[in-house]
Amino acid sequence: MQDLNRLLALVAVAETGSISAAAAKLGYTPPALSQQMAKLEREVRMPLLVRHRRGARLTAAGELLVQRSREIEEILRTAELELMQFLDMSGGHLRIGSFTTGGIHLLPPVLAALRRRHPGIAISMQEFEPPEGYEPLAEARSTCS
Numbered sequence: 001m002q003d004l005n006r007l008l009a010l011v012a013v014a015e016t017g018s019i020s021a022a023a024a025k026l027g028y029t030p031p032a033l034s035q036q037m038a039k040l041e042r043e044v045r046m047p048l049l050v051r052h053r054r055g056a057r058l059t060a061a062g063e064l065l066v067q068r069s070r071e072i073e074e075i076l077r078t079a080e081l082e083l084m085q086f087l088d089m090s091g092g093h094l095r096i097g098s099f100t101t102g103g104i105h106l107l108p109p110v111l112a113a114l115r116r117r118h119p120g121i122a123i124s125m126q127e128f129e130p131p132e133g134y135e136p137l138a139e140a141r142s143t144c145s
Contacts, residue, residue: 007065008069009026009036010069095125095126099127
């Protein structure tokens with residue numbers, strides 16, 4: 001399996017057109033980045049770059065790997081944004097199960113405060129009457145839509 005940092009470094013080489021420019025962008029020295037590219041080529045067992053005096057260009061294999069690396073980078077970026085929703089509660093779906101009296105008297109002020117603080121959260125509620133409602137709530141099941 002290829003190292004993600006080396007894959008993203010290959011993307012930087014593709015974007016800048018040279019190992020020197022990519023090294024400057026990433027905070028590496030050119031020799032260190034060149035070594036990383038050589039190691040990546042050994043891992044995939046084929047050349048990814050054609051080096052020349054003015055920079056480097058991708059081989060067909062390099063182009064494919066850059067394309068897939070960009071897809072991986074996008075997936076990671078999306079995952080990071082989705083995880084941030086857990087921290088700042090800027091989105092998502094909250095499902096609540098309640099008995100009728102609690103839903104009428106206790107939940108409205110709580111839900112109003114939640115809505116003010118976190119307007120991006122979708123909220124749905126299902127009424128459960130004891131004792132039938134205990135089991136679905138205890139098992140974290142919901143019939144909410």
